Amino acid sequence: MKRFAALIDRLIYTRSRNSKLALIVDYLRHTPDPDRGWAIAALTESLDFPAVKSAMVRALLATRVDEELFRLSRHFVGDTAETAALLWPESPTVRGEERLSLSKSRLEPPAAVLRDAPSTSSGAPQDERNSLTVSAAVDALSAATRATAPAILASLLDRLDADGRYALLKLALGGMRVGVSARLAKQAFAQAFDVAVDDVEELWHAIPPPYAPLFAWGEGRAERPDLADVAFFRPFMLAHPLEDGTVDLADYAAEWKWDGIRVQIVRGGAETRIYSRGGEEISAAFPELVAAFDQDAVIDGELLVRGEVQGGEAASFNALQQRLGRKTVSKKMLADYPAFVRVYDLLAVDGNDLRPLPWTERRRQLEGFVPRLAASHFDLSHVIDATDFDDLAERRAGARDAAIEGVMLKRRDAPYVAGRRAGLWYKWKRDPLTADCVMMYAQRGNGRRASFYSDYTFGCWSDEGELLPVGKAYSGFTDEELKWLDKFVRDNTLNRFGPVHEVEKSLVLEVAFDSIHASKRHKSGLAMRFPRISRIRRDKPAEEADRIATLLAMVT
Amino acid sequence: MAKPKSWLEPHPQGLYVKPADLWIDPSRPVERAAVTHGHADHARSGHGAVFATPETLAIMALRYGVDVAASHNQAFAYGDGFERGGVRFSFHPAGHVLGSAQILMEYAGERIVITGDYKRRADPTCAPFEVVPCDIFITEATFGLPVFRHPPTGQEIAKLIGAVRAEPDRSVLVGAYALGKAQRVIAELRAAGWDAPIYIHGALEKMCALYAAHGIDLGDLRLVSETDKADMAGQIIVAPPSALNDRWSRRLPDPVTAMASGWMRVRQRARQRMVELPLVISDHADWDELTMTISEVNPKETWITHGSEDGLLRWCELHQRKARALHLVGRDLEEEA
Numbered sequence: 001m002k003r004f005a006a007l008i009d010r011l012i013y014t015r016s017r018n019s020k021l022a023l024i025v026d027y028l029r030h031t032p033d034p035d036r037g038w039a040i041a042a043l044t045e046s047l048d049f050p051a052v053k054s055a056m057v058r059a060l061l062a063t064r065v066d067e068e069l070f071r072l073s074r075h076f077v078g079d080t081a082e083t084a085a086l087l088w089p090e091s092p093t094v095r096g097e098e099r100l101s102l103s104k105s106r107l108e109p110p111a112a113v114l115r116d117a118p119s120t121s122s123g124a125p126q127d128e129r130n131s132l133t134v135s136a137a138v139d140a141l142s143a144a145t146r147a148t149a150p151a152i153l154a155s156l157l158d159r160l161d162a163d164g165r166y167a168l169l170k171l172a173l174g175g176m177r178v179g180v181s182a183r184l185a186k187q188a189f190a191q192a193f194d195v196a197v198d199d200v201e202e203l204w205h206a207i208p209p210p211y212a213p214l215f216a217w218g219e220g221r222a223e224r225p226d227l228a229d230v231a232f233f234r235p236f237m238l239a240h241p242l243e244d245g246t247v248d249l250a251d252y253a254a255e256w257k258w259d260g261i262r263v264q265i266v267r268g269g270a271e272t273r274i275y276s277r278g279g280e281e282i283s284a285a286f287p288e289l290v291a292a293f294d295q296d297a298v299i300d301g302e303l304l305v306r307g308e309v310q311g312g313e314a315a316s317f318n319a320l321q322q323r324l325g326r327k328t329v330s331k332k333m334l335a336d337y338p339a340f341v342r343v344y345d346l347l348a349v350d351g352n353d354l355r356p357l358p359w360t361e362r363r364r365q366l367e368g369f370v371p372r373l374a375a376s377h378f379d380l381s382h383v384i385d386a387t388d389f390d391d392l393a394e395r396r397a398g399a400r401d402a403a404i405e406g407v408m409l410k411r412r413d414a415p416y417v418a419g420r421r422a423g424l425w426y427k428w429k430r431d432p433l434t435a436d437c438v439m440m441y442a443q444r445g446n447g448r449r450a451s452f453y454s455d456y457t458f459g460c461w462s463d464e465g466e467l468l469p470v471g472k473a474y475s476g477f478t479d480e481e482l483k484w485l486d487k488f489v490r491d492n493t494l495n496r497f498g499p500v501h502e503v504e505k506s507l508v509l510e511v512a513f514d515s516i517h518a519s520k521r522h523k524s525g526l527a528m529r530f531p532r533i534s535r536i537r538r539d540k541p542a543e544e545a546d547r548i549a550t551l552l553a554m555v556t
Numbered sequence: 557m558a559k560p561k562s563w564l565e566p567h568p569q570g571l572y573v574k575p576a577d578l579w580i581d582p583s584r585p586v587e588r589a590a591v592t593h594g595h596a597d598h599a600r601s602g603h604g605a606v607f608a609t610p611e612t613l614a615i616m617a618l619r620y621g622v623d624v625a626a627s628h629n630q631a632f633a634y635g636d637g638f639e640r641g642g643v644r645f646s647f648h649p650a651g652h653v654l655g656s657a658q659i660l661m662e663y664a665g666e667r668i669v670i671t672g673d674y675k676r677r678a679d680p681t682c683a684p685f686e687v688v689p690c691d692i693f694i695t696e697a698t699f700g701l702p703v704f705r706h707p708p709t710g711q712e713i714a715k716l717i718g719a720v721r722a723e724p725d726r727s728v729l730v731g732a733y734a735l736g737k738a739q740r741v742i743a744e745l746r747a748a749g750w751d752a753p754i755y756i757h758g759a760l761e762k763m764c765a766l767y768a769a770h771g772i773d774l775g776d777l778r779l780v781s782e783t784d785k786a787d788m789a790g791q792i793i794v795a796p797p798s799a800l801n802d803r804w805s806r807r808l809p810d811p812v813t814a815m816a817s818g819w820m821r822v823r824q825r826a827r828q829r830m831v832e833l834p835l836v837i838s839d840h841a842d843w844d845e846l847t848m849t850i851s852e853v854n855p856k857e858t859w860i861t862h863g864s865e866d867g868l869l870r871w872c873e874l875h876q877r878k879a880r881a882l883h884l885v886g887r888d889l890e891e892e893a
Contacts, residue, residue, distance in 0.1 A: 012823055012833045013826065013834065015828070066874055068870050068872055069701070069702055069867060072867050072870070073701045073702060074704065076701055076822075076864070078824055082822070082824070083703060086702075086704075086705070086821065086822075166823075190749055300581055384876055444830075448831055450801045450813070451805055
């Protein structure tokens with residue numbers, strides 16, 4: 001537990017992705033089974049202990065600590081697991097030897113006596129404290145029932161120091177928030193054992209924690225695990241942006257690019273699973289799709305929701321966001337934002353892997369397959385029937401569907417291969433929209449940009465002549481421009497609200513964005529999708545920036 | 557015996573000792589002030605006469621140009637004091653920073669101690685806290701919640717040295733309050749055997765020199781502004797917290813941002829400050845030190861000032877100790893804890 005606690009502690013304070021990766025790689029290489037497997041499962045939120053919940057932890061604390069002191073502390077700290085970890089009473093002998101050693105007490109025995117006194121409280125002696133392993137903790141928590149959980153958790157907490165208690169409680173309750181996605185964990189595994197990340201992605205979801213066969217394979221101690229009859233994830237085939245060139249439609253098929261989330265639905269071993277692009281399982285958020293997908297197959301498609309405004313057709317990404325990131329879904333959610341999948345590829349069907357086949361053949365089989373699925377939840381993404389590239393360009397420019405983000409170009413003779421390979425698939429997004437906005441607030445960035453004001457909130461003019469925020473952007477500019485913007489913020493700060501600087505409303509920024517939607521996030525009632533700074537308009541007076549009304553006309 | 561309220565009045569801007577017509581740590585200029593220590597939220601400029609330890613007066617002279625030699629300003633060594641309006645004042649070590657003192661007041665057979673800020677653990681830069689028996693004990697409560705338990709200082713210093721050695725191409729920038737914390741971190745590093753030059757922000761230069769002049773050896777200190785960037789790789793730099801993520805830090809080789817403060821105990825606090833290496837080193841008593849000190853002093857009544865008054869008040873209630881919270885204004889708890 002000590003190593004795991006140290007890892008969590010480092011991850012919390014480490015902001016760069018590469019540094020996080022290095023920390024996990026080091027941990028995986030130098031920690032034995034099964035601890036490392038449980039640890040990585042905990043980091044990626046793949047563990048659940050139904051008997052241990054935060055209400056139970058609060059109740060347990062109340063048996064050791066005054067409730068009022070707990071309440072005041074919880075209010076200050078803001079997190080139940082951390083409060084409990086810090087408050088859990090421990091024996092004085094394990095808490096550092098220098099304590100109070102210089103106090104010149106006149107009423108109490110000298111500090112040396114206190115220091116050398118044997119432990120009298122419930123805390124365990126020092127040597128036992130570091131011996132609790134992650135797997136022993138997982139075993140104990142898994143065996144817990146509602147009745148036994150408090151005593152089990154208490155005995156584990158007694159064996160740990162404050163950092164260890166924090167790690168244990170986060171492992172037990174979830175909500176680790178250390179910025180480690182499943183994708184990052186898989187990359188760390190691949191890097192640690194020098195294996196292909198595509199292989200790791202396929203195997204990951206097929207093997208339950210603590211992933212012993214996976215580590216055995218990674219370390220060359222065993223064959224690659226067999227995946228028959230398991231609903232495992234196949235790494236996605238990805239596209240390059242189509243920069244300036246054109247392609248010959250004789251070689252490439254064109255499809256609409258939908259503005260939803262890319263998903264893979266897999267049925268295997270009588271189980272259906274939905275995976276997101278990062279290979280995270282999101283089945284729990286879309287139970288209606290899991291229930292409706294009853295064929296032995298693997299599909300690749302876009303998850304969308306139907307919108308009333310769109311007459312039951314696909315709604316904008318904004319509507320879909322209501323359904324994302326949920327562990328359970330209410331009936332109201334299911335009714336208000338009904339999800340469906342627009343299918344564009346078939347990776348396996350009836351036990352046959354179609355990935356080696358060319359797109360043309362997979363497409364032929366896909367068109368035959370989709371009617372086997374419930375039409376209420378699955379439809380086919382149509383091929384755009386353009387005569388030539390110019391015709392396609394025209395259609396792309398004219399597309400007004402809320403859920404269309406652009407065009408996909410797929411090489412007709414290409415097999416389905418993992419990752420982003422040159423020349424096979426291209427994405428050709430709609431030209432971004434732009435608006436001239438006025439910088440209103442600025443904040444410092446993270447990591448390399450910690451000393452720069454690099455995050456900007458900008459606004460447009462209301463009919464009443466008030467500047468209302470419409471978005472926030474922190475990219476799109478060069479390093480030189482960033483230096484200039486940073487200086488502008490420092491020289492033009494009017495007010496400070498904690499980390500936020502309010503600036504003189506004088507600088508016009510041309511902001512590019514993919515689309516704009518109604519939203520409660522900003523006072524303007526608008527929110528941009530993928531906003532970035534496209535130009536700094538030092539030449540333009542702030543009064544001539546765009547009005548909210550202009551942006552409203554762009555809403556899809 | 558006189559009722560304490562009749563001769564010591566808590567006001568939002570400080571404590572007023574009525575028979576002596578004197579304020580303790582007032583937050584605005586007054587005619588006569590007794591000052592516990594040199595931090596800006598206790599020692600203000602513009603008082604008519606100041607009563608303090610020689611070290612505190614020296615610090616006030618450095619910061620505000622207070623005239624140490626002027627006859628109306630009086631310096632008192634630990635254990636010494638003066639009498640005014642029938643009140644006997646004396647200064648006793650508080651263990652907070654160089655020169656920090658508790659002030660004991662005796663009047664009409666009653667003893668009141670005001671701690672100012674204090675801590676109980678070892679600090680190579682100042683005299684250790686002394687328990688002074690009294691009837692009314694006025695204690696600070698910066699860390700008056702049981703979540704605050706500072707780890708051993710040596711452990712945090714070892715963490716700092718470990719971080720520097722782990723990445724010799726980078727530097728570690730430690731944010732530490734300019735008076736007290738910065739010198740303590742440096743002295744603790746020296747005690748732990750770190751004998752390389754330590755690079756400091758210009759804002760620390762004079763205070764470090766003042767400490768050295770009082771016999772506290774801080775070793776080889778060099779100014780960042782006079783050093784080449786490359787020479788600071790693998791080295792420790794100490795700066796005030798405000799400089800941590802500011803333009804100033806761009807002159808350092810890829811710094812790891814550390815911060816020495818008791819607030820670093822709480823992870824979210826550390827994250828908010830963009831700290832990569834939190835060091836839980838504080839010049840204030842933690843929860844155990846606060847509660848243990850109240851037990852040791854064993855006063856008839858405890859008054860609690862600045863900090864988490866509610867937590868310590870609750871503890872007193874649970875231990876059947878008479879206590880009340882004073883609500884003084886102008887105490888800056890964030891920066892120097």
